[in-house]
Amino acid sequence: MTSMIESRKQEIRRIVCETLEIDPDVVTDDSSFRDDHDADSLRAIEIVAALEEELEIKIDQSELVRMVDLAGVYAVVSEAFGER
Template sequence: MSETVYERVKKVVVEHLGVDPDQVSESSSFMGDLGADSLDQVELLLAFEEEFDCVIPEDEAESIASVGEAVQAINELLDKAS
């Protein structure tokens, strides 16, 4: 389950930031490692919401700065929903 969420998050990140899939790992930070700026970061969260058909609460959104953190937050949201 977790792996599936990771793969989907990774796909969104690769598409939106135009980075090489090999560059992206669970520990990659959007801004530090993947070259995102603050606008990219907001757009990524919107794209995650669309991909997983969920709403990431504002206060949670602010603490998501890496692929791993996004995966964890989305997993929690999906668990709550099920």
């Protein structure tokens, strides 16, 4: 189970970094997309769209406020998969 979660986290990191056009080595779980990586609100929407398409999930737009760093994205995606 843990390897599946770690694999999903790696996939999420890849999607986010590709969308933000940043090196995965500079992103930490709690680095702010906006403050640390200069991402604007349009980028946040692009992240949601990419996650929905590649992971075949649905993320409500209201979750954007939580998706400010990788930790928030992991939590939202886990909930979209029905995990807690």
